[in-house]
Amino acid sequence: MYKIVALADFSAASEHAIIFAQALLANTVADFYLVHTVEPQSTDRNVGIFKQAETPQSVAKSLQALKLTLMQQPVRTSHTYHTRVLTGNTDRAVENLLNQEHFNLIVIGLTDAGRHSFFGNQATEMIRHAKANVLIVPHMSFIQPLKxxxxxxxxxxxxxxxxxxxxxxxxxxxxxxxxxxxxxxxxxxxxxxxxxxxxxxxxxxxxxxxxxxxxxxxxxxxxxxxxxxxxxxxxxxxxxxxxxxxxxxxxxxxxxxxxxxxxxxxxxxxxxxxx
Incomplete structure (x- = not known):
């Protein structure tokens, strides 16, 4: 069984990448972990007060909605889905996750503008340093059997x-x-x-x-x-x-x-x- 980290920022690019991975691993037993990171933003450096543009609770609901969408894709009975909300710096949060659990693959979506939908200009660093295979899917890639x-x-x-x-x-x-x-x-x-x-x-x-x-x-x-x-x-x-x-x-x-x-x-x- 494969364990997959599917990085989700709720964009069309990230959803497309996950669906591509579903097709790639069709008829293969796979555990998909839909992952989103919430990074606090400081509003007062002196006092140390933080606010969040999105809360873990709201992200959890969005991940559940994405999970239901993915489960409606055809012929995916061999796939199971979990959601995971991480906090802190995205790079470090994902690195910590990989240190705690073994994953076979990280799935990343690439937008039309050529920027990573989740990590932006840090995509190459993720490729270099992640202790897992990494799949980057451009938004316009066809989802079809690989030849x-x-x-x-x-x-x-x-x-x-x-x-x-x-x-x-x-x-x-x-x-x-x-x-x-x-x-x-x-x-x-x-x-x-x-x-x-x-x-x-x-x-x-x-x-x-x-x-x-x-x-x-x-x-x-x-x-x-x-x-x-x-x-x-x-x-x-x-x-x-x-x-x-x-x-x-x-x-x-x-x-x-x-x-x-x-x-x-x-x-x-x-x-x-x-x-």
Whole structure:
């Protein structure tokens, strides 16, 4: 059974992301925790008086209403739903929740404006630091059976095949085609993966139908964009908890660009070896 943190801010984007996750895990036993954080705002720094734009009680009612809406989605008998109101800073509240309980996946909605509907500009930090797989769903993503998943990887930075377990289970259960996409900088031949590195990953995915695709491009983001422009991709997958491939896509000023230009759902896989 999977345990899912579904971050809900009651926007159309967050609800769409949760429904996408429902479809992704259709016929899979899953426990959805609908989570919203109430952050107090100080009105008097000297006195320390706080007021809340929304109360835990009002949020609890809204979460219950969302729960009823989600339970009306078709063919979801294998899913159960819970609501959770957290208080304090959103990042820390979610981090504390993950430290207290094991969750397999965090679901996040992305608005049309390219901003995370729940975390805003902190979306990339959530991807980097959350001790769980993270699914980011753009608001305009189609909800349909997945046919093509692409794992963008340099092969070199997958520390343990345990990080591939969720992806392996997902593709095997649904018989989805998986493409291993490697973007190679032709000016840096020393960074090209060895045959043993490729074989290591392919053996870990031996129950999955896989294709291999290599793009030679000195600009990793450009190479990835070119691939997304040319081929159908229903879900893009990355392993961000390292300092090489993912950093080439998100380093410095590229961080916001990566999130804001996201055009397909993105699944980032948690690598426990990086803790």
């Amino acid at each position: 093509q998943i692409v794992l963008a990887t340099d092969y070199l930075s997958i520390n343990t095949t345990q990080s591939l377990d969720f992806l392996n289970e997902l593709t095997t259960q649904k018989a989805i085609q998986l493409t291993l996409l490697n973007i190679v900088n032709p000016d840096k031949p020393n960074l090209q993966p060895s045959e043993s590195s490729r074989n290591y990953i392919q053996r870990a995915l031996n129950t999955t139908k896989t294709d291999i695709y290599t793009i030679y491009d000195a600009d990793t983001r450009h190479g990835l964009s070119a691939y997304l422009d040319s081929y159908q991709v229903d879900l893009l997958v990355m392993i961000p908890h390292h300092k090489s491939f993912f950093d080439l896509l998100t380093n410095n000023s590229l961080t916001r660009g990566m999130v804001s230009s996201l055009r397909v759902p993105l699944l980032t896989l948690y690598d426990p070896a990086m803790d």
